[in-house]
Amino acid sequence: MRTALYYLHAVFIAAVLVAAPPDTAAQAHKEVRVSFLQYPLGGGWEGYFIFDRLVADSHPWLRPFQQETPGYVYNLKLLARDKALQKTATFGSSTGAEWLATKGIKPFFDEPIAVDWKWLYGETLHGNSWFVTTDPSVKTVADLKGKSIAIGLKTQTHWGGFAYTLLKEGYGITEENTQIQFLGPAKGIDTLLDGRVVAALVQMNVDALLREVVPGSVLTRVAASGKSFRYLDIPREVVEKVNRQTGSPFIPLDFPPNTLPNQPARLQWFADVGVRAVHPDFPEELAYEVTKAFITLGPKAGQFVALGKTWNKETMVRPFADAPDKVHPGARRAFQEAGLWPPEKVLGKK
Numbered sequence: 001m002r003t004a005l006y007y008l009h010a011v012f013i014a015a016v017l018v019a020a021p022p023d024t025a026a027q028a029h030k031e032v033r034v035s036f037l038q039y040p041l042g043g044g045w046e047g048y049f050i051f052d053r054l055v056a057d058s059h060p061w062l063r064p065f066q067q068e069t070p071g072y073v074y075n076l077k078l079l080a081r082d083k084a085l086q087k088t089a090t091f092g093s094s095t096g097a098e099w100l101a102t103k104g105i106k107p108f109f110d111e112p113i114a115v116d117w118k119w120l121y122g123e124t125l126h127g128n129s130w131f132v133t134t135d136p137s138v139k140t141v142a143d144l145k146g147k148s149i150a151i152g153l154k155t156q157t158h159w160g161g162f163a164y165t166l167l168k169e170g171y172g173i174t175e176e177n178t179q180i181q182f183l184g185p186a187k188g189i190d191t192l193l194d195g196r197v198v199a200a201l202v203q204m205n206v207d208a209l210l211r212e213v214v215p216g217s218v219l220t221r222v223a224a225s226g227k228s229f230r231y232l233d234i235p236r237e238v239v240e241k242v243n244r245q246t247g248s249p250f251i252p253l254d255f256p257p258n259t260l261p262n263q264p265a266r267l268q269w270f271a272d273v274g275v276r277a278v279h280p281d282f283p284e285e286l287a288y289e290v291t292k293a294f295i296t297l298g299p300k301a302g303q304f305v306a307l308g309k310t311w312n313k314e315t316m317v318r319p320f321a322d323a324p325d326k327v328h329p330g331a332r333r334a335f336q337e338a339g340l341w342p343p344e345k346v347l348g349k350k
Contacts, residue, residue, distance in 0.1 A: 044307030096272035128158035150188035287330030
């Protein structure tokens with residue numbers, strides 16, 4: 001009996017040793033916490049909580065965790081100066097926000113931020129700064145000149161900065177010739193529905209191929225108000241003119257009829273790309289693991305929240321179609337291994 005027990009013990013130890021190398025290797029690599037700096041809670045990034053859980057359940061050492069911040073401008077300023085975060089944190093940004101930073105456009109940035117930010121992947125297309133009107137006499141954005149309108153706060157990148165840039169550079173509409181009220185999205189819609197302005201801004205998020213459309217809360221409010229309203233086109237030629245004049249990275253969008261509530265006709269708007277960004281000193285291996293995890297688990301996590309429906313492979317590579325040099329080397333390796341590089345192949349562009 002004693003001999004048999006020794007034999008069984010020996011077999012058990014041998015089996016453990018055979019199975020040990022993978023577990024031992026996993027334990028040898030300490031858990032690595034990677035902070036995901038976001039923007040104010042409620043903006044749509046809650047799907048990342050699910051992503052965190054899925055990664056923790058499947059990855060031996062990568063541990064992403066979410067941190068609320070005031071927004072993209074704050075993130076860019078913080079990562080430009082915080083040496084520790086530069087090697088440990090990813091942050092929410094966008095192609096438009098980085099344009100503001102590179103140019104040092106006030107009131108967002110007191111001076112240009114000269115950092116060659118790298119991107120891990122695209123998250124969504126931000127379709128902000130699109131006007132709706134309840135005034136039957138207003139047919140185009142040009143008709144807003146001289147009238148009372150509401151846009152975002154002067155400190156808001158998309159609702160304020162982008163909207164004002166399109167008005168000024170695209171249509172010659174400024175504070176000098178038009179009653180522009182910088183109220184923010186919620187108060188702007190309140191004033192529209194109360195009849196105190198003739199137009200205000202709504203927004204949505206879309207994926208790179210415009211298959212997933214996620215209307216924002218202010219748009220659903222207008223649609224549910226019972227009031228008659230219409231969308232105002234921002235044609236491709238206007239967006240391209242503004243890009244030429246300012247260096248902005250805005251993307252023209254073209255929606256077929258009935259994509260949005262109360263949209264019987266074709267609609268032209270614009271967007272920029274929300275990206276998961278890092279400092280150029282962010283480690284290559286970590287960039288690879290984070291990007292690989294998002295390629296695999298991002299779409300699974302995203303199916304549970306509205307904004308997450310834009311987390312598909314086309315949106316992930318969309319920012320690199322216009323700026324291939326912005327991809328972090330580690331992220332590019334993850335895309336290559338997944339068969340998602342070059343971006344043109346994924347997006348169906350020649």
